[in-house]
Amino acid sequence: MTLAASVIVVSRHRAAALVRCIVALTQQDHPNFEVIVVADPEAVDQVQTLGLPLKCVTFDEANISAARNAGLMMAAAPVVAFIDDDAVAEPTWLSRLIAPFADSRVTASTGFIRGRNGISYQWQACEVDQFGQDYPLPVTEPTLHANTQQRAVKTQGTNCAFRRDALLAIGGFDPAYRFYLDEADVNLRMVGMTAVIPDAQVHHGYLASSRRAANRVPLSLHDIAASTAIFLRRHAPAADLEAALKALSLRESARIAEHRRAGRINAAAELALLTSLTQGWAEGLARPLSVLAALDPTPPPLQPLNTGPRPGRILSGRFWQRRRLLVEAAASRDQITTVFVLTPTARPHKISFQTEGYWLQTGGIFGQSVRQGPRFRLISFRKRVAEEVARLAPYRPIA
Incomplete structure (x- = not known):
């Protein structure tokens, strides 16, 4: 069952x-x-x-x-x-x-x-x-x-x-x-x-939030520091909290410095992040820790979606066929549709799920999907699609 x-x-x-x-x-x-x-x-x-x-x-x-x-x-x-x-x-x-x-x-x-x-x-x-x-x-x-x-x-x-x-x-x-x-x-x-x-x-996909930008640059370290302090108070009360703060600061400082070297933040932003870490740690040490009592809800009855196994479908073509393929995919709501739109290049592949209800894989016929092995591999369009289908088959219905 x-x-x-x-x-x-x-x-x-x-x-x-x-x-x-x-x-x-x-x-x-x-x-x-x-x-x-x-x-x-x-x-x-x-x-x-x-x-x-x-x-x-x-x-x-x-x-x-x-x-x-x-x-x-x-x-x-x-x-x-x-x-x-x-x-x-x-x-x-x-x-x-x-x-x-x-x-x-x-x-x-x-x-x-x-x-x-x-x-x-x-x-x-x-x-x-x-x-x-x-x-x-x-x-x-x-x-x-x-x-x-x-x-x-x-x-x-x-x-x-x-x-x-x-x-x-x-x-x-x-x-x-x-x-x-x-x-x-x-x-x-x-x-x-x-x-x-x-x-x-x-x-x-790590979308932007109040804590990080779309490129994963942190906007604040306050909650990370506060939660670390709370975690240690809960689970390792005998821990050296001063040493733990030093270790956390060193780890986050190295991460911030990498963003600074890459030009994603400036000196003012770096200082603000380190300040937020110190402030968060202080709050985490002061935040009350309540006793967690068992919960006993009476939820409304199960309200299931109309789901279950359904067949898969593959649509594939070159980049100039993209528009037609995507229109066709969006109309296939009764199937799990995967679309391959490939270019005659060595561009790395990318997979995304579209709100219209289909999976889209793009990239070059000769490029990498799994980021291992050669960046360029001579292969036919048909064989490349067949390889990608075989790679995805364990996770979603293909046909």
């Missing part, structure tokens, strides 16, 4: 991205899940124009933990999954992400994340310890990992799921974390096992 799921999407002032995320969710092959949107009033109004049976919660505060808890209170399914508004899920994502919960020992799961180009990995798998340090996990197949209060698999907020009752029992997400380390905190507080599912994949 397929477990029902509640997918929670938190968004703030990014209505266009939120709509694209939800359109992608309508292509999931999972037949029984609901979508809960927690967003600002404008974004809620925008997604309601889609005419989908969504559960919407109006929430306009800069606190992702509190927003996720607001969504959790509306979740009716035994498993709750989370995805960011600036991410889109492959059609097989949810089915694969929640399948491990058939094992009663599993309380959480996480998958892999592809980055801005839709091909290279932004995140794969790691563990986090009580000091907030990450340790890569060399995982290539689905695996189960036992968690402790000192070390646990780190689930990523844009690609994770939890057993609802287990998450409610620990009080959900800690609202002391307004941003950053909120999932890691849950991972160390939740007993049980976490499944790592490499083929449960989403694409994450």
